[in-house]
Amino acid sequence: MLSSQLPALQVVIPLVAAPICVFFRNPRIAWLIALIASSLTFMVSIGLFLQVQQLGVISYEMGNWSPPWGIEYRVDNVNAYILLIVSSIGALVTAYAYPSLKREIDTNRHYLFWTSYLLCLTGLLGVTITGDAFNIFVFLEISSLSTYVLIALGKSRLALYAAFRYLILGTIGATFIVIGIGLLYLMTGTLNLYDLASRLGDMDLAQPQLAALAFLTVGISLKLALFPLHLWLPNAYAFAPSVATSFLAATATKVAVYLLLRFAYDVFGKSQIFSELPLGEVLLVLSIVAMFVASTVAIYQDDVKRMFAYSSVAQIGYITLGASFASQTALTASIVHLFNHAITKGAIFLLLGIVAFQIGQPTFTKIKGLGKKMPWTSFGMVLCGLSLIGVPGTAGFISKWYLILAVLERGWWWLAAMILASSLLAILYIWRFVETAYFVTDAEDNTIELGSKIPFSMATVTVLFVLACLFFGFHTEFSVDSASEAARVLLEYTRQ
Amino acid sequence: MSETSIFFSVLIPVIGALLIGASRKLPNIRETITLITAIFLFLFNAQYLPDILDGERPEFALMTIIPNVELLFSIEPLGLLFALVASSLWIINSIYSIGYMRANKEKNQTRFYVCFAIALSSTMGIAYAGNLITLFLFYEILTLCTYPLVTHHGTHEARHGGRIYLGILMSTSILFFLLAIGWTWLFTGTLEFTPNGIFNHEQLQTSIPLILMALYVFGVGKAAIMPFHRWLPAAMVAPTPVSALLHAVAVVKAGVFSIVKILVYVFGIANLETISGGSWLMYLAGFTIIAASVVALKSDNLKTRLAYSTISQLSYVILAVALFVPIAVMGAALHIVAHAFSKITLFFAAGAIYTASKKTKVSELNGIGKRMPITMIAFTIGALSLIGIPPAIGFLSKWYILSGAFDAQETFVVAVIIISTLLNAAYFLPIIYAAFFRTDDNSKNHGEAPTAIIIAMASTGILSIALFFFSDQIISLGYQIAPAY
Numbered sequence: 019m020l021s022s023q024l025p026a027l028q029v030v031i032p033l034v035a036a037p038i039c040v041f042f043r044n045p046r047i048a049w050l051i052a053l054i055a056s057s058l059t060f061m062v063s064i065g066l067f068l069q070v071q072q073l074g075v076i077s078y079e080m081g082n083w084s085p086p087w088g089i090e091y092r093v094d095n096v097n098a099y100i101l102l103i104v105s106s107i108g109a110l111v112t113a114y115a116y117p118s119l120k121r122e123i124d125t126n127r128h129y130l131f132w133t134s135y136l137l138c139l140t141g142l143l144g145v146t147i148t149g150d151a152f153n154i155f156v157f158l159e160i161s162s163l164s165t166y167v168l169i170a171l172g173k174s175r176l177a178l179y180a181a182f183r184y185l186i187l188g189t190i191g192a193t194f195i196v197i198g199i200g201l202l203y204l205m206t207g208t209l210n211l212y213d214l215a216s217r218l219g220d221m222d223l224a225q226p227q228l229a230a231l232a233f234l235t236v237g238i239s240l241k242l243a244l245f246p247l248h249l250w251l252p253n254a255y256a257f258a259p260s261v262a263t264s265f266l267a268a269t270a271t272k273v274a275v276y277l278l279l280r281f282a283y284d285v286f287g288k289s290q291i292f293s294e295l296p297l298g299e300v301l302l303v304l305s306i307v308a309m310f311v312a313s314t315v316a317i318y319q320d321d322v323k324r325m326f327a328y329s330s331v332a333q334i335g336y337i338t339l340g341a342s343f344a345s346q347t348a349l350t351a352s353i354v355h356l357f358n359h360a361i362t363k364g365a366i367f368l369l370l371g372i373v374a375f376q377i378g379q380p381t382f383t384k385i386k387g388l389g390k391k392m393p394w395t396s397f398g399m400v401l402c403g404l405s406l407i408g409v410p411g412t413a414g415f416i417s418k419w420y421l422i423l424a425v426l427e428r429g430w431w432w433l434a435a436m437i438l439a440s441s442l443l444a445i446l447y448i449w450r451f452v453e454t455a456y457f458v459t460d461a462e463d464n465t466i467e468l469g470s471k472i473p474f475s476m477a478t479v480t481v482l483f484v485l486a487c488l489f490f491g492f493h494t495e496f497s498v499d500s501a502s503e504a505a506r507v508l509l510e511y512t513r514q
Numbered sequence: 515m516s517e518t519s520i521f522f523s524v525l526i527p528v529i530g531a532l533l534i535g536a537s538r539k540l541p542n543i544r545e546t547i548t549l550i551t552a553i554f555l556f557l558f559n560a561q562y563l564p565d566i567l568d569g570e571r572p573e574f575a576l577m578t579i580i581p582n583v584e585l586l587f588s589i590e591p592l593g594l595l596f597a598l599v600a601s602s603l604w605i606i607n608s609i610y611s612i613g614y615m616r617a618n619k620e621k622n623q624t625r626f627y628v629c630f631a632i633a634l635s636s637t638m639g640i641a642y643a644g645n646l647i648t649l650f651l652f653y654e655i656l657t658l659c660t661y662p663l664v665t666h667h668g669t670h671e672a673r674h675g676g677r678i679y680l681g682i683l684m685s686t687s688i689l690f691f692l693l694a695i696g697w698t699w700l701f702t703g704t705l706e707f708t709p710n711g712i713f714n715h716e717q718l719q720t721s722i723p724l725i726l727m728a729l730y731v732f733g734v735g736k737a738a739i740m741p742f743h744r745w746l747p748a749a750m751v752a753p754t755p756v757s758a759l760l761h762a763v764a765v766v767k768a769g770v771f772s773i774v775k776i777l778v779y780v781f782g783i784a785n786l787e788t789i790s791g792g793s794w795l796m797y798l799a800g801f802t803i804i805a806a807s808v809v810a811l812k813s814d815n816l817k818t819r820l821a822y823s824t825i826s827q828l829s830y831v832i833l834a835v836a837l838f839v840p841i842a843v844m845g846a847a848l849h850i851v852a853h854a855f856s857k858i859t860l861f862f863a864a865g866a867i868y869t870a871s872k873k874t875k876v877s878e879l880n881g882i883g884k885r886m887p888i889t890m891i892a893f894t895i896g897a898l899s900l901i902g903i904p905p906a907i908g909f910l911s912k913w914y915i916l917s918g919a920f921d922a923q924e925t926f927v928v929a930v931i932i933i934s935t936l937l938n939a940a941y942f943l944p945i946i947y948a949a950f951f952r953t954d955d956n957s958k959n960h961g962e963a964p965t966a967i968i969i970a971m972a973s974t975g976i977l978s979i980a981l982f983f984f985s986d987q988i989i990s991l992g993y994q995i996a997p998a999y
Binding site: 409410411427435442449457494 | 577578579580581585647650651654655658665668673677680681684685688689692693696697699700
């Protein structure tokens with residue numbers, strides 16, 4: 019039966035498609051293969067999502083080796099949601115990509131891009147779906163290594179520097195993660211997450227387990243760009259090709275957040291780490307600092323992509339803030355913001371991709387008068403910007419609402435005030451864009467020379483994303499219900 | 515009538531906006547559409563009047579946004595009153611806009627009319643909001659869609675004004691208003707506007723309602739209560755039709771309307787009367803009234819003077835409702851109407867003076883009454899109404915607020931009203947005196963403004979007086995907001 023093989027297909031399809039791209043070096047064929055593969059993975063993830071809704075947890079034994087000896091793929095409400103986010107964005111961004119890549123990368127390198135992209139997708143989906151700790155490390159490395167290539171393919175020579183920087187920091191992160199996993203294996207004798215969770219639950223947290231937790235937390239935090247481990251992110255997002263930025267911004271850090279949730283709530287869930295250890299407090303403080311510092315730094319950027327990259331660091335602060343205290347509302351806020359931020363930032367970078375398609379790397383001096391020259395694109399940016407601020411009627415508002423409720427539930431009104439105050443900083447950097455794009459008093463400043471017409475595929479996908487930012491501000495049945503279901507499951511792990 | 519139709523009030527201006535956008539190449543058709551939309555919207559709102567007076571309260575939930583919180587619309591007397599005022603004045607203001615925008619050769623007129631229509635749509639959303647989330651949603655949309663109107667000229671000055679406008683309105687709403695809504699939701703488990711409020715007896719004993727009240731009052735920056743009033747003078751860089759309808763009627767009234775609505779339907783007037791500690795609002799409003807009047811007295815720019823006069827008059831509404839007695843709530847509702855008609859007349863006059871003579875300063879108006887008699891007569895009517903002289907609608911609202919003050923035995927309020935009336939006279943009468951009785955100082959030859967402007971100005975001037983004689987329905991609507999108990 020095909021439907022019982024979905025967990026394997028989720029990873030195998032992009033994995034197999036990747037080398038096929040290398041065989042056909044033709045840019046259009048490579049793109050088609052990537053498009054077909056990512057559309058199929060998207061469908062598979064829909065199938066998995068529906069299966070989980072009906073049947074509950076799906077456990078898949080790789081090669082019929084039964085766990086805990088073999089590798090188990092385990093899909094529950096939490097990762098089914100993440101798989102859906104990652105694969106849907108993958109498919110849509112691929113549909114958008116061809117004209118944009120053609121403008122930004124030499125055509126004889128396209129196949130390299132698509133191979134790395136498919137491997138990256140494989141890695142991200144693999145990390146999310148697998149129930150095996152070492153497998154997580156392997157997939158994480160697959161996704162990281164391919165990400166370095168994706169970034170390095172950027173037009174500017176600074177892309178190489180950005181990729182190298184990420185390579186160094188990413189490798190440190192990966193090393194930390196593998197040390198953490200090794201220590202866990204040493205102490206429990208198992209690598210299966212489910213098994214790990216129950217064995218860790220039976221023992222007291224001794225020094226090695228604590229060390230493992232510490233290594234894992236720091237390693238994962240590097241991957242998810244938690245302040246102050248975010249230094250790789252701004253340059254990487256700024257100098258990667260537009261398509262890669264859109265894909266990575268919307269998915270890569272989200273998968274890392276998922277890992278954090280998985281380890282903190284599931285694997286270490288029964289050890290009461292939130293009540294016994296200061297993990298929650300540390301996350302909380304770092305998140306608050308991220309919200310303020312990264313937003314402030316964003317205000318002073320000259321490169322628009324870099325500005326939104328810093329905004330990502332701040333927004334990740336909201337996500338980790340929600341993850342830092344173990345309550346239903348807070349986790350819902352965190353997970354729903356994973357989704358809402360993915361579509362919002364995805365939309366923003368896709369729009370910036372269109373801008374880059376027309377005028378090259380968007381900087382604040384170049385986009386003067388953009389509102390006149392590219393009215394729809396600029397208007398889209400304003401709408402997505404409002405979603406970043408959290409104006410009602412946009413997806414961002416929903417996340418903010420739950421986050422504030424979660425904080426107020428605890429009686430921490432000062433924190434609620436801080437969250438709201440930090441979103442005022444978002445107004446500042448969004449309005450810097452608005453003023454630059456719309457208020458050109460001096461006609462000579464207006465240097466924009468438009469290239470050609472915006473290709474249909476780019477326009478359609480981008481419009482879809484922008485509309486999604488608005489749609490999920492009003493219809494939250496899917497986004498919030500799935501997130502709160504995921505939050506419930508995560509909290510259940512801590513109680514068993 | 516089916517209840518889904520409530521939503522059409524929000525929808526009609528949006529459809530109008532789309533049609534306006536579609537006819538951007540044909541100015542005559544574009545302006546006709548604006549006018550037709552405005553008339554249609556007013557008639558649509560007016561049809562609810564008999565039902566509401568009969569005590570019906572239609573309700574319509576469009577969709578569920580988050581579990582248990584819907585996008586909810588409902589019509590109650592205060593909202594209907596506000597919607598009627600805004601939509602009726604939109605008709606007159608559209609006529610005025612046509613004259614003003616063409617005579618002053620403004621750019622980007624299509625954008626202007628589109629944003630204007632959307633602003634009216636969100637005003638309807640605010641007026642008919644059935645819960646706090648719906649109110650907040652349209653409140654924010656109103657801020658955002660009026661931003662391009664404030665910055666219409668695109669100059670450095672406009673951009674600066676826009677920053678203050680957006681900065682204050684967005685910050686207060688996000689920092690305080692949203693926080694208050696979230697807190698209310700956790701505290702009571704509902705966000706719906708309910709007659710007599712949503713707090714139960716035990717909840718009223720805690721200090722939380724008082725904190726919430728402060729958050730709401732400061733969160734609704736559009737009410738321009740000090741110290742969050744600076745955005746209103748800043749918004750005066752906009753073309754005059756914007757200042758007239760939006761910053762004398764729709765936006766600022768949306769502010770005081772929201773506060774009155776929240777005080778009446780979230781807290782409950784009867785509850786507020788029983789719990790002590792709410793009287794600071796009265797003192798704050800009183801302070802704003804006096805302080806803003808003093809600033810108005812000192813400003814030479816006519817529009818700035820009118821803006822500060824607006825700040826002061828808005829706080830009348832707050833002052834009235836802060837008495838927490840039914841008759842004063844009625845006075846507050848009546849003052850929303852009175853101030854709307856009188857102040858829009860004044861702004862129309864200021865715009866007419868600018869269009870005809872390019873004068874913006876009070877000190878330049880010597881003898882202008884001889885050149886522009888209709889304009890200055892309209893100005894006089896508006897000013898006398900705001901001072902509170904019969905037979906103008908402004909007298910009625912002041913009368914009821916005063917009776918409320920006597921009812922509640924608040925000598926502070928009586929004193930504030932008397933002092934501010936004197937101040938009103940002090941900053942309006944010299945203008946009128948100079949216009950009619952001083953001799954013209956060598957200004958260039960000009961007559962009245964274009965006909966469209968004159969028609970609009972004359973209508974609001976006449977209405978300011980006519981409403982004095984035909985105020986029964988407004989008063990009976992007003993009494994239904996907070997029925998005497």
